[in-house]
Amino acid sequence: MTDAASASALLGRLRGRLIVSCQPVVGGPLDRDDIVVALAEAVTGAGAAGLRIEGVARVAAVCRAVSVPVIGIVKIDLPDTPVRITPRLADIDALAEAGAPIIAFDATGRARPVPVAEMVARIHRHGRIAMADVSTRAEGRAAAAAGADIVASTLAGYVAGPAPTEPDLALVADLAADGFTVIAEGNVRTPEHAASALAAGAFAVVAGSAITRPEHVTRWFLDALGTG
Structure with missing residues (x-):
């Protein structure tokens, strides 16, 4: 993807649709590359229009296995910043090389290794779509002003x-x-949440734990039963 028309066509495939985040609980029994690929194949087979995948190797494997758009991220804990979703330019380079057409990154206003505008520019240099994960309206406005193509309430x-x-x-x-x-x-935990998000004006909706983290869903049920 190298031009605006291609980017627009790719985004059009996601409009009004469900994107599934296939990120198993770290260290859990599903935290394996082959299982992430299987989850990706299962949810796209059921109709998911896109995927959110963490880790360069897993992004590459999923991009080879499915034909839907993949949002690629890297999560890493750095000693001098709370920003951990795709915090470095090198992460962007690696995700682009892995084949992710959309690259998401933390665009909050916290102390960060690289300015938001520089992150967006690097993503665009690779011909990829920049998705800014924000926590407030002000951060969303700042990210959009810096050129982000997508603003997410992540x-x-x-x-x-x-x-x-x-x-x-x-x-x-x-x-x-x-x-x-x-x-x-x-926290899109129910189909009703997803429908409400679209009604609120969302272009598309990402659901993760409710679909691909059975440990979390089990805990929600146990808590509701008072047996957690």
């Missing part, structure tokens, strides 16, 4: 305060009202 609630349990539909609506291509992501 990190809403995770920068400050207790971890949320529902999607931030107000943020989705605000970003959509600003005219951005918005992907709703983060």
